[in-house]
Amino acid sequence: MKTNALTGDVLLGLVPIALVIALWQGLVSFGFAPATLLPPPGLVFARLLQQLVTSTFHHEIAATLIRLFGGFSIAVILGVSIGIAAAANPAINAVVRPIVRVLAPLPKVALYPALLLLLGFKHESKIVLVAADALFPILLSTYYGASTVEQKLIWSAMAAGTPRREILFKVVLPAAMPSILTGCRIGLVISCIVVFLAEMITSTDGLGHMLVTAARTFQAVDMFVPLITISLLGLILNGLLQALRSYLLRGFPEA
Amino acid sequence: MMSAATLLKRTAPVLACVGLLAVWQFASLVLKNDSFPTAIEAIRAVPSILTDKDALINILASLRRMAIGFALALAFSIPLGLMMGRSRAVAAFFNPLLMVIYPVPKAALMPIIMLWLGVGDVSKTLVIFLGVSLPVIYHSFEGAKAVEEKMLWSGAAMGLSAGQRLVRIVLPAALPEILTGCRTGLVLALITMITSEMIARQSGAGNILFNALDMGQYDTVFAMIIIVGMMGICLDAAFERIRARLVRWSEPQFDMPLSFS
Amino acid sequence: MIEIDRVSQIFQTSSRKDHLALSDISLTIEDGAFVSILGPSGCGKSTLLYIVGGFVSPTSGLAKMKGKAITGPGPDRGPVFQEFALFPWKTVLGNVMYGPRQQGVRAADAEAQSKALIEMVGLKGYENFYPKELSGGMKQRVALARTLAYHPEVLLMDEPFGALDAHTRTRLQNDLLNIWERDRKTVLFVTHSVEEAVFLSDKVVMMSKSPGRIRQVIDIDLPRPRRRTELLLDPRYQKYVVDIERMFDDSDEPASNP
Numbered sequence A: 001m002k003t004n005a006l007t008g009d010v011l012l013g014l015v016p017i018a019l020v021i022a023l024w025q026g027l028v029s030f031g032f033a034p035a036t037l038l039p040p041p042g043l044v045f046a047r048l049l050q051q052l053v054t055s056t057f058h059h060e061i062a063a064t065l066i067r068l069f070g071g072f073s074i075a076v077i078l079g080v081s082i083g084i085a086a087a088a089n090p091a092i093n094a095v096v097r098p099i100v101r102v103l104a105p106l107p108k109v110a111l112y113p114a115l116l117l118l119l120g121f122k123h124e125s126k127i128v129l130v131a132a133d134a135l136f137p138i139l140l141s142t143y144y145g146a147s148t149v150e151q152k153l154i155w156s157a158m159a160a161g162t163p164r165r166e167i168l169f170k171v172v173l174p175a176a177m178p179s180i181l182t183g184c185r186i187g188l189v190i191s192c193i194v195v196f197l198a199e200m201i202t203s204t205d206g207l208g209h210m211l212v213t214a215a216r217t218f219q220a221v222d223m224f225v226p227l228i229t230i231s232l233l234g235l236i237l238n239g240l241l242q243a244l245r246s247y248l249l250r251g252f253p254e255a
Numbered sequence B: 001m002m003s004a005a006t007l008l009k010r011t012a013p014v015l016a017c018v019g020l021l022a023v024w025q026f027a028s029l030v031l032k033n034d035s036f037p038t039a040i041e042a043i044r045a046v047p048s049i050l051t052d053k054d055a056l057i058n059i060l061a062s063l064r065r066m067a068i069g070f071a072l073a074l075a076f077s078i079p080l081g082l083m084m085g086r087s088r089a090v091a092a093f094f095n096p097l098l099m100v101i102y103p104v105p106k107a108a109l110m111p112i113i114m115l116w117l118g119v120g121d122v123s124k125t126l127v128i129f130l131g132v133s134l135p136v137i138y139h140s141f142e143g144a145k146a147v148e149e150k151m152l153w154s155g156a157a158m159g160l161s162a163g164q165r166l167v168r169i170v171l172p173a174a175l176p177e178i179l180t181g182c183r184t185g186l187v188l189a190l191i192t193m194i195t196s197e198m199i200a201r202q203s204g205a206g207n208i209l210f211n212a213l214d215m216g217q218y219d220t221v222f223a224m225i226i227i228v229g230m231m232g233i234c235l236d237a238a239f240e241r242i243r244a245r246l247v248r249w250s251e252p253q254f255d256m257p258l259s260f261s
Numbered sequence C: 001m002i003e004i005d006r007v008s009q010i011f012q013t014s015s016r017k018d019h020l021a022l023s024d025i026s027l028t029i030e031d032g033a034f035v036s037i038l039g040p041s042g043c044g045k046s047t048l049l050y051i052v053g054g055f056v057s058p059t060s061g062l063a064k065m066k067g068k069a070i071t072g073p074g075p076d077r078g079p080v081f082q083e084f085a086l087f088p089w090k091t092v093l094g095n096v097m098y099g100p101r102q103q104g105v106r107a108a109d110a111e112a113q114s115k116a117l118i119e120m121v122g123l124k125g126y127e128n129f130y131p132k133e134l135s136g137g138m139k140q141r142v143a144l145a146r147t148l149a150y151h152p153e154v155l156l157m158d159e160p161f162g163a164l165d166a167h168t169r170t171r172l173q174n175d176l177l178n179i180w181e182r183d184r185k186t187v188l189f190v191t192h193s194v195e196e197a198v199f200l201s202d203k204v205v206m207m208s209k210s211p212g213r214i215r216q217v218i219d220i221d222l223p224r225p226r227r228r229t230e231l232l233l234d235p236r237y238q239k240y241v242v243d244i245e246r247m248f249d250d251s252d253e254p255a256s257n258p
């Protein structure tokens, strides 16, 4: 019964995707868009499959993934530790709050030229940009989660003899986990978006660079391949995060 | 009467700004890099940009596109997200498509959209609309899904129709989460605005920024960073004001540090 | 011995007005005594318990345990909160084992002890359930087991049986009395039920509201061990219940006055 409903949901979800592809095919077939501007979907997916086995394409994906993971990991480590520290310690809080207030809304892409000038055109500048953009959603949700931990959970642990310095790891961190993972999810999507954009702006490799090269030479088919690839990458990473989430939050009502 | 503590709290963001500028100033003096002007040099270049009529029109045009894109996105995404949250079928229908689109950088669609709609306002506004929509839909969806069933039951018992329940119960209950989505949307709107202008290279703040970078006018680059940064900070402050008004009831006691420390 | 010496508690409310939740409370609780606190909702029963637990420090006055001022929580005083406060990321067994593990008991021993306690509160078979999968009454029982697991000398129970059905309630009352008669723990027990207070306690503390004060302390002079069925027919028991209920009725204070 349950699996039936689930397959039903999946099928229902495939409908709009199929519709989009059909619309796309229709636009091409009925001549609304010249194939040079909008290549037929069959051609794009064929090119994607063909590319998937080439080593240059692997190289581009690897470059993008390194930057994505590098930046995202830095953002998670910094965001979670600063967020928890700010929730637990009034002195750190007093320093972190105003700085976050100023830096969080700053569009970090605007800093990219500065990063390029300071860190060069290689991985570093892009990793720092991704980290800077993914950091704040993670930091803010960690802080929110850690500062709204139910008081009585902390009291219960203290009464059971947990020393104060262990409360942070034994109660605050696990209790804030739903919030932290929500932040990570936003951070991950932003990382995908930003790494691609950074590569479009200046790069010698990576998926974003592929798109720019294709656009320069008016290879419409090749423009779609990196876009679909980043979408699939995002989908896979999101799925992994989701799996991690349902494992870590198996006890929480909201999971 | 304002105590020293509240005074310090009010001015803390300003102090943070000054502190960050001081770090910048110090770093640039130490690094002595030609392409890294000092904070003071960059600030000096700000007025010349803001008094330049073309540049000002460009920046205002950017803001206008962003406002329109943002407003359209909210009007479209919040109802969609709420309906997805309350109806399993609607969610199953839209969710996969949205999950496919979410990680795609909308500004990267610029080259393709430009081919269709030209390099004008429409393309750029559309791209911002797309960029803002997804987080807002996603968070409205999550917020609406988390609304307690029993609240809706009491609503139904009081005789509210399904539509009324959506507006009168689900919307306010999901509001904190929706606003989280709006904030992510605001961040993405700024990112998208700047990069789309940088790609279209026709007008706007992003265009000025990257043109200056290409031409090696580093003072202008950093002055533009300050201007764009101030835009972000002001928009965020305005947003925060509205948010605080709307969801006062759900405010956690942020000023209260955890009591074990 | 727990001594509460002229304790007052003032809360700052969000409208910035001071709210006197407890006013000048003095109370002595002998070692091994079972003391219940009765009073209208909002009279400060929970707050008093938190002060003894060391979670809240009183605005003025002092709470002492064994002659030493209480400055913070410790495993000698085990709370069972009105809101359960189970760790949502741990299973029933994980919740109950938390205390013993924290005290340095070996994992295997802690598990065996915890399983016995879980069985005692009638939740055998639910060891690997998460709190979200339990009913309110079941959560309440896990909370009780979690606190008993680290053998506190004093139990601070905040309406622990409030969420239970009459049958389970009676069973757990008997179990609690058995544990108490065996270990002679000191128990500070908040309840809304006059019968429950008289049945369990040596002493019933009646509080009144706005501000929270002690109205009267009544010694319950009934023989132990107490059997519920016998007690229900005992005229002395009936008199205590009726007297206390009359006293609450006579008070002209409205039940819910801010």
Ligand SMILES: Nc1ncnc2c1ncn2[C@@H]1O[C@H](COP(=O)(O)OP(=O)(O)OP(=O)(O)O)[C@@H](O)[C@H]1O
Pocket (backbone or CB within 6 Å): C011, C012, C013, C019, C021, C039, C040, C041, C042, C043, C044, C045, C046, C047, C048, C082
């Ligand atoms: N953290 C707090 N801030 C402000 N006021 C509080 C706080 N905690 C309790 N109060 C107030 O103190 C009074 C006593 O609260 P308390 O929770 O101790 O009551 P109670 O007797 O346990 O009530 P109940 O039987 O409903 O549990 C109440 O009027 C409440 O509004």
Ligand SMILES: [Mg+2]
Pocket (backbone or CB within 6 Å): C045, C046, C047, C082, C158
């Ligand atoms: Mg209470």
